[in-house]
Every structure is written in structure tokens, then in C-alpha cells.
Amino acid sequence: MSSSEKGPAVSGTEPRVIDAIHGLREEPKRVWVDLGRLCPVLPGQPARVNELGVHMTGLVPGQLTRWVPVYRGGWMAVVSFKLQYADGRRDEPWLRDQLVHASAVLQRDTD
Template sequence: MQYPSATGHYYRTATSPPKPVWVRLDAILVRDPGKPKHVNGAGVHMSGERPGVLSHWVPTVDGEWLGRVTYSLQYADGRPDLHIRDQLVPAYALRPRGSSSSR
């Protein structure tokens, strides 16, 4: 929801309560076409979706929206997840995570 002030500033963009979302990792990290892949067994998985929590919407000067999201990434070597807090994620990389979802 948008709440512009008299000067055009958007405020009250917090989602209350925070909303569960899916973060589309493939949409966050886009590979350059033709770039060779180098497998790193200690890297983080950047494909598929991860559950997250959306706390705010942040507008850009170009009219796009970014969600402020907390989520985690899985390491390929089995280490404990890497927790990402308050990361700005483009709206197109987020989708609602309903209670009936099986993911």
C-alpha cells in the first residue's frame, strides 16, 4: 500500500504484521550469458526459492518496489545456513507464502 505525504514521500510502508514470502533466488542472481560455470562446493545455493519474511516495501526513484526481507541461504557443503537480514529484494523476486503452500 502506498501512503504519499504532501511532498510525495512514501511512509508507513511497513507490513504489519510482517508477511511470509518466497524469495526467488534465480531472480536475484542473474548469470551473464556465456559465462562459464565454476562449481564451488563451499558456495551458497542461488537457485530455487527460500522462505523469507517481508517487513517493509521501499520505493525506488524509478517507481519500482523493493521488499525488505529476511531469509537464509543454504551452503553446498552443509554448514549452517547463512542468515540474510533486511536485504532489499526486487518485488518481482517475491511471492506470497500462504499457509496452504507445500514448499
């Protein structure tokens, strides 16, 4: 396949440069991450509870740093967000720069 058959290149997926001299880029955007879309429960899948596991339902606040185009169309977001353990432990894992499907990222105006 020639480069002309691939379609136009998509740019603008990196955070916008604010100050090139000092290497400053725009701040991450505040978003919600829909954990249910990241880890869906499929019909007929047996439910198995693990009291030491992380919650993978609901919305959690996240920080979107950039968008990445998918080869066959669509977008993935690079997002950082925190999970919570079911048993209430305080050492919640902070997931940094995760590649998340665009359908799991929602605009967040307020906390």
C-alpha cells in the same frame, strides 16, 4: 526540480503500527524469495562450481517487513531469509533486512 515536479510522496512503507504505546507493529509477511532472480546466470557466463558456496537457485521462505519505493519507479522489499551451503553445513547464513527487488518476492500461502 521543484517538489511539485517530483510527484506525490508515497507513504505506508513501514509495518503498520498495532499498539503505539508498546511499539508493536504488524508481523512480517511470509513470502518466497526467488534466489535465481537475485543472482541470475547471464548467457555466456562461464559456470564455475564452488562446493563451499551457497545455493543461489530456487525459492526459499522469507519474511517481508516493509516495501521501499524506488526513486525512478518500482519497489524494493526488505526481506529476511536463510541460505543453504552446497556442502550441507548446518550453519546456514540468515540474511536479515536485505533490500530485494520486488520481482524476486512472491506471496507464500503455505510452506
